[in-house]
Amino acid sequence: MSLTPLAAQADDGDAMYRATLTELNGSGGSGSFMLTVDGDDATVEMNWNGLAETFKDGPFPHVQHIHIGGQGKCPTPSADKNGDDVISTPEGQASYGGIGTTLSVKGDTSAKSATDITIAPGGSSLDYKRTFKLNADTRSALKDGTGVVVVHGLDPSTMSKKAQKAKSPLVSSLPLAATAPALCGPISAAPTGGADTGTGSTSGIEHAGLFGLGGLLIAGGVLAGARLRKTAKAS
Amino acid sequence: MVEHGAAAPSQRARRRALSLVFMLVGVAVVVFAIVSQVNAPTAPGSAAGTIDPPQSTSASPSTSARPSASATGTTPQSSPRKSKSQKPTTQKPRTVKPRTEKPRTEKPGTEKATSRKTRTKSRPLLPPSKPVSISIPAIDLTSEVFAIGKAADGTLRAPEPGPDLNKVAWFEDSATPGQLGPVVLEGHVDTVEGRSVFFDLGRVRPGDEVTLKRKDGRTLSYTVDAVRSYPKSRFPTEAVYGGDISQSTLRLITCSDFDRRTRHHQGNLVVFGHLRTTAAGS
Numbered sequence A: 001m002s003l004t005p006l007a008a009q010a011d012d013g014d015a016m017y018r019a020t021l022t023e024l025n026g027s028g029g030s031g032s033f034m035l036t037v038d039g040d041d042a043t044v045e046m047n048w049n050g051l052a053e054t055f056k057d058g059p060f061p062h063v064q065h066i067h068i069g070g071q072g073k074c075p076t077p078s079a080d081k082n083g084d085d086v087i088s089t090p091e092g093q094a095s096y097g098g099i100g101t102t103l104s105v106k107g108d109t110s111a112k113s114a115t116d117i118t119i120a121p122g123g124s125s126l127d128y129k130r131t132f133k134l135n136a137d138t139r140s141a142l143k144d145g146t147g148v149v150v151v152h153g154l155d156p157s158t159m160s161k162k163a164q165k166a167k168s169p170l171v172s173s174l175p176l177a178a179t180a181p182a183l184c185g186p187i188s189a190a191p192t193g194g195a196d197t198g199t200g201s202t203s204g205i206e207h208a209g210l211f212g213l214g215g216l217l218i219a220g221g222v223l224a225g226a227r228l229r230k231t232a233k234a235s
Numbered sequence B: 001m002v003e004h005g006a007a008a009p010s011q012r013a014r015r016r017a018l019s020l021v022f023m024l025v026g027v028a029v030v031v032f033a034i035v036s037q038v039n040a041p042t043a044p045g046s047a048a049g050t051i052d053p054p055q056s057t058s059a060s061p062s063t064s065a066r067p068s069a070s071a072t073g074t075t076p077q078s079s080p081r082k083s084k085s086q087k088p089t090t091q092k093p094r095t096v097k098p099r100t101e102k103p104r105t106e107k108p109g110t111e112k113a114t115s116r117k118t119r120t121k122s123r124p125l126l127p128p129s130k131p132v133s134i135s136i137p138a139i140d141l142t143s144e145v146f147a148i149g150k151a152a153d154g155t156l157r158a159p160e161p162g163p164d165l166n167k168v169a170w171f172e173d174s175a176t177p178g179q180l181g182p183v184v185l186e187g188h189v190d191t192v193e194g195r196s197v198f199f200d201l202g203r204v205r206p207g208d209e210v211t212l213k214r215k216d217g218r219t220l221s222y223t224v225d226a227v228r229s230y231p232k233s234r235f236p237t238e239a240v241y242g243g244d245i246s247q248s249t250l251r252l253i254t255c256s257d258f259d260r261r262t263r264h265h266q267g268n269l270v271v272f273g274h275l276r277t278t279a280a281g282s
Ligand SMILES: [Cu+2]
Pocket: A063, A064, A065, A066, A067, A099, A150, A151, A152
């Protein structure tokens, strides 16, 4: 990525990214995402809640990824091409792109583990913190502003009959519900530096011009008075 | 200004009057300038409150608290985590009009979100809705809120001259009130026209209330946790734009530490808070 640690520092030493996760496909969930870059590593903190809780008597697996290479946006309902009232993961791809990083709870974080539900978080809510090596593609997507967090897994009961029976377009052994996106949030870099919210007009002396004008007027008056006295004496 | 040449006696009276008028007007102008001086904005006490919102009302810091959030670790002036029983402020901050600090009363029920697990499950979810107005009763502040973004260089834009100059701005990439993560708002402390909307922000104290009204009509009440000033060169980006994202938090930013030599503000004042209640109302 970078030739020297110093270059990495100068490059994105204190880069920090954030996303607010909002529901897709009426999942009813919401959440928050934060990623800080430290050299080659990234630390991701994530919190979400309100998603499907159980699946076949176990915790509902929610595979989650940083998607890259799309428009850096979340899909709108018009992305539902087949009219089943569900935006499937492929249908959303024009907006958020393909998978750059898998936000697994342990092990591999590459795209290869994208649908490995054994290392995906499970249940209706998540309190997540993990540090891992950030791959170059994801890193540059974050810089370009084209990274999008997507959390998958819908409660089948909220889907149309047709969609409930459908198979996942990603993993044929899973139902559509398991892999359809439930939360989405475009990732953006936190503003750099502080805020430029002052001019200092109230610190120190205000109306310096008025003081100057007043001073000039007084001086003028005094001078004129002095001349008067002089001429009075002379005459 | 002063006429030259010898003065005839008839002119002398006129000149005397003129010089008197000059002096009087001059004095009047100076007096006006003195009277209309504005006090410099208040600087916060160096250790007002703790930045991290309360995690738990029960005194068991070891159970659910995760390893001290990155927020505290990176902030130059942050104080170590204090237990709730400690008085948040020990130093009396310099204030223009000193306000007596409200005691931090723990109302049972308002902070029942104790362990993170139960909180995340019990916290009512709000769909996103932008903030439209803010009020901070403790400093008699009410303002409209408008959305603002980043400049091309990646910095946060500031309200520009025009109708929005003295309004509070909401950073459009931050959370909306009631969503998880920080709601980031900024306002000028002063502008070329004089004091601005966040002039008195340094007088806000831990425990004060900040209410945000959303576009959907809901009003949310936040409690101030800490008031801090940072040199701009060491602005705590992670604490301000991140921090504890497991709940809805609040950040209010303005300028501080005016340097007369450089004629620029050297620092930023940041108010940290967290969501207290969600009123369905209005
Ligand atoms: Cu995905």
